[in-house]
Amino acid sequence: MTATRRRALPAALVLGRPHATWKLWVRCIEGREPAESLPTRDREDLVWHLVHELGWLDAEVAEHTRMTEYTTARIRERLGLQPNATNTITAAA
Secondary structure (H helix, E strand, O other): OOOOOOOOOOHHHHOOOOOOOHHHHHHHHOOOOOHHHOOHHHHHHHHHHHHHHOOOOHHHHHHHHOOOHHHHHHHHHHOOOOOOOOOHHHHHO
């Protein structure tokens, strides 16, 4: 049996978490499904991925996931992440 690594979160955040189906996770990452369709902990994983790994701003995450900026910031803060000052893609251009 091959284990598939789905998300790059610290092990302390991943152990024992319920996870949505892989297809639902991909649809949310692509912005085709709102984040509210994910369980709470999976929404945290999504915010972690977009903010920490991709360097997105709260406003970009909120628009992409169809959450409010307030909700995005609240989840980000709960995860101990600092807000990104600039979008890394925009800054590189």
